Amino acid sequence: MDLDTVKTEAGPRRFSPKDDMPEEYRKAATRMIQFHANSEVMGGYLEKPFIRQAPSLDRKLAFSAKVQDEIGHAQLLYRAAETLGVKTRDEMLDELAAGEGKFLNCFHYPMTDWVETPMIAFFVDGAAMRRQATLKSTSWQPYAHAMDKVCFEEGFHVKHGEDILRELMSGPKATRERVQEAFEEWWPRILQFFGPVNEQSTHHGFASEVGLKTMANDELRQAFLNAYIPKAEKYGLEIPDEPRLIYHEDEGRYEVVEEDLDWDEFWTVAKNDYEGSDEQIGSRRRRQEAVEWVRNAMDSWESASAGAAPQAAD
Amino acid sequence: MIWEVFRQEKAGGYHTHCGNVHAPDREMAELFAQIQHGRRMKTHSLWVVPQGEISEVDDERAHFGGTTDKAYRWAMTYNRVDGSFAREVAESEAEQREAARKRKEAQS
Numbered sequence A: 001m002d003l004d005t006v007k008t009e010a011g012p013r014r015f016s017p018k019d020d021m022p023e024e025y026r027k028a029a030t031r032m033i034q035f036h037a038n039s040e041v042m043g044g045y046l047e048k049p050f051i052r053q054a055p056s057l058d059r060k061l062a063f064s065a066k067v068q069d070e071i072g073h074a075q076l077l078y079r080a081a082e083t084l085g086v087k088t089r090d091e092m093l094d095e096l097a098a099g100e101g102k103f104l105n106c107f108h109y110p111m112t113d114w115v116e117t118p119m120i121a122f123f124v125d126g127a128a129m130r131r132q133a134t135l136k137s138t139s140w141q142p143y144a145h146a147m148d149k150v151c152f153e154e155g156f157h158v159k160h161g162e163d164i165l166r167e168l169m170s171g172p173k174a175t176r177e178r179v180q181e182a183f184e185e186w187w188p189r190i191l192q193f194f195g196p197v198n199e200q201s202t203h204h205g206f207a208s209e210v211g212l213k214t215m216a217n218d219e220l221r222q223a224f225l226n227a228y229i230p231k232a233e234k235y236g237l238e239i240p241d242e243p244r245l246i247y248h249e250d251e252g253r254y255e256v257v258e259e260d261l262d263w264d265e266f267w268t269v270a271k272n273d274y275e276g277s278d279e280q281i282g283s284r285r286r287r288q289e290a291v292e293w294v295r296n297a298m299d300s301w302e303s304a305s306a307g308a309a310p311q312a313a314d
Numbered sequence B: 001m002i003w004e005v006f007r008q009e010k011a012g013g014y015h016t017h018c019g020n021v022h023a024p025d026r027e028m029a030e031l032f033a034q035i036q037h038g039r040r041m042k043t044h045s046l047w048v049v050p051q052g053e054i055s056e057v058d059d060e061r062a063h064f065g066g067t068t069d070k071a072y073r074w075a076m077t078y079n080r081v082d083g084s085f086a087r088e089v090a091e092s093e094a095e096q097r098e099a100a101r102k103r104k105e106a107q108s
Helices: A003-009 A023-047 A049-053 A057-082 A089-097 A114-137 A141-169 A173-191 A204-209 A217-234 A263-270 A275-290 A292-313 B026-037 B087-107
Strands: A245-248 A253-256 B002-008 B016-022 B045-050
Touching: A003 A023, A023 A049, A023 A057, A023 A089, A023 A114, A023 A204, A023 A275, A049 A057, A049 A114, A057 A089, A057 A141, A089 A275, A114 A141, A114 A173, A114 A217, A114 B087, A141 A173, A141 B087, A217 A253, A275 A292, B002 B026, B016 B026, B026 B045
Parallel strands: none
Antiparallel strands: A245 A253, B002 B016, B002 B045
């Protein structure tokens, strides 16, 4: 299929491994799905310490379930990416461990305190879910199928995250102040979750022309803010004065003053060059190295039994 | 030889099992599958798979989802917060509620 045909025919779940897709499409889809898969892994790793640090058994169970879900989502997505025939799962995991794999900005920052957890578990997961819901209509069918399962599961994550926020914000004043501080620290990063305004996004044009992306960054951020700002306020969080947010009542939308956000930091993060990037990527790399023997054992088992099967069939 | 047949109604959808056919080879299996399973039902694509290539694990052998109470995994558990503020959260919760209902129904 040539690129013009792809652009003409692009639509929800339109293309599958049966179609002979041009290289540009396969590469763009791989980049997007690999980024998504990497982000699931790194999000899981960011929350993993809170299985141990959870303040109650309920929270411990929920956090372990969440982390397990996120790693499972990564597996689904690496499979969807592999179907494009550009990279194997092993290659993508090795790239991530080597610091070459890209992932969401928010997962480059350390999260050390329990009061920070709703920033990821409610706001960032909520933002991710908003985006993922639109990807059920992506043009690469295996990606859309992965989104069906991911979205089914994510509702628990977001509600659990909100429940932590609710609990903390109905606690003592000292706790509420610490949550507010964490919110102020994370808020600009959360606003940057959806990336820069569309003109600055390098890959947006092509991805939407071929139906991989169905909604622009700005629209997604808009929908997110409309739903999540009232929630933050409901629990008594104050939206910081900077970065400025201008509410246009007539249009029912928030305008984010882009110049108030630190885009130098954003692009440093995007290149894995931020000070936190090393630490986060390292936690994944060390784990990957620690379980290498498991992969080797499974690989040798697979090649031993695969060697026998075709001969028997011949 | 028996071939299991999976039908996909619409492009982009899932192939779901719809029956099986007798056929001596792959080509004949595709033909018989079309005749038996693709004629009256809306069909976009069919898969045929040799029956022997399918592995099964059922609820006689496995406790799907385990035997412990995993209420903490369901959105409905967190009922002190309201998921209806965001469409995608509400949809996920509705899907989970439906899945839980079916699981419960199967157990009773």
